[in-house]
């Protein structure tokens with residue numbers, strides 16, 4: 001057994017990487033707005049943000065604001081590694097937004113039954129909450145009609 005102190009372990013959540021291509025998205029999140037990038041030439045919506053339309057290669061774009069409703073495409077339950085500030089098990093969903101793009105976010109407390117309540121294609125809502133590292137980011141909860149079910 002070694003007496004050498006262990007090196008500090010890196011956090012499991014890297015700092016968010018904000019670039020000129022995605023800063024609009026984080027700015028929208030800070031205002032409680034879920035923005036989706038739209039091609040200025042062909043109108044295709046895309047997420048995550050990027051400089052070029054994958055459909056027509058245009059560099060022109062603007063944004064539309066999501067209605068923050070969608071259906072659950074899939075999910076996973078994270079047990080480890082654990083990052084301070086998150087509650088575990090952490091339920092992370094992949095949502096098909098009504099606008100047609102997808103979003104990955106963590107679920108708020110799912111209540112009794114936890115992730116066992118989830119079903120493919122069930123309606124979910126996006127809201128904004130502060131994450132442990134101080135960012136305001138989208139989070140998920142069951143749509144109102146499901147939450148009481």
Ligand SMILES: [Zn+2]
Nearest residue numbers: 039042053056
């Ligand atoms: Zn395009």
